[in-house]
Amino acid sequence: METLAQAGWLIVYFFFISLISQLSVFMLSRMGTVEQVAAYGVALRYFGFALLSLGAVNAVFLPKLSKKDYQDTNKQKNFLDKWIKISSFAVIPVGFLALISRPLMAFLNGPKYADSIFPFQIFCIGVITSIMFGPLVNILISRKKYYFLAMLGFAGFLANFTINYLLIPMYGAAGAAAATVIASLIVNFSIYLKARFCKNNE
Numbered sequence: 001m002e003t004l005a006q007a008g009w010l011i012v013y014f015f016f017i018s019l020i021s022q023l024s025v026f027m028l029s030r031m032g033t034v035e036q037v038a039a040y041g042v043a044l045r046y047f048g049f050a051l052l053s054l055g056a057v058n059a060v061f062l063p064k065l066s067k068k069d070y071q072d073t074n075k076q077k078n079f080l081d082k083w084i085k086i087s088s089f090a091v092i093p094v095g096f097l098a099l100i101s102r103p104l105m106a107f108l109n110g111p112k113y114a115d116s117i118f119p120f121q122i123f124c125i126g127v128i129t130s131i132m133f134g135p136l137v138n139i140l141i142s143r144k145k146y147y148f149l150a151m152l153g154f155a156g157f158l159a160n161f162t163i164n165y166l167l168i169p170m171y172g173a174a175g176a177a178a179a180t181v182i183a184s185l186i187v188n189f190s191i192y193l194k195a196r197f198c199k200n201n202e
Contacts, residue, residue, distance in 0.1 A: 009146035009149065020160045025176070028040055032176070036176075039119060039172075050127045087132040094131075098120075122174060132188075133192045136188070136195050143195075149191075156183045159183045160182075164179040
């Protein structure tokens with residue numbers, strides 16, 4: 001029963017995380033225009049492509065953290081610190097992608113979706129922070145912090161709803177993109193703080 005309960009909290013976490021970007025689409029479709037929804041959809045599609053790299057990162061993290069000696073909190077923190085330093089270099093290729101996104105997306109999508117460029121540039125910030133902090137959830141999973149993750153996912157969902165409600169009327173698709181990035185950053189940075197500064201029993 002305990003294992004089922006733990007799995008249930010983990011499912012809750014991933015459920016709310018998966019809803020964050022979809023909630024932005026839903027709210028933009030209710031509060032924005034058809035053109036804004038289309039621009040956001042294009043930017044979100046490329047954001048998803050950029051995040052495919054996280055799959056490879058997690059493939060490295062999971063075997064590493066599953067080793068018995070990496071159940072030690074201090075070793076996990078050392079590993080975490082090294083990862084933050086290494087992954088911070090992601091700002092170089094992703095920053096370059098943001099810089100060339102205007103001519104690149106104009107070539108790929110044509111002038112019809114020019115409004116998707118700025119939301120995509122906002123999403124580039126999300127790519128960097130997701131690469132740096134996103135994989136750290138594996139540390140909390142290894143520590144069995146399932147309930148904390150479930151509550152954090154719910155908090156991220158609420159933050160996304162609130163930020164969307166405030167930004168979409170003023171900034172449209174860019175506001176929805178900012179809401180998604182900020183909500184994800186709140187979740188990911190909270191995971192970093194929990195993994196870095198709290199012990200297994202906290």
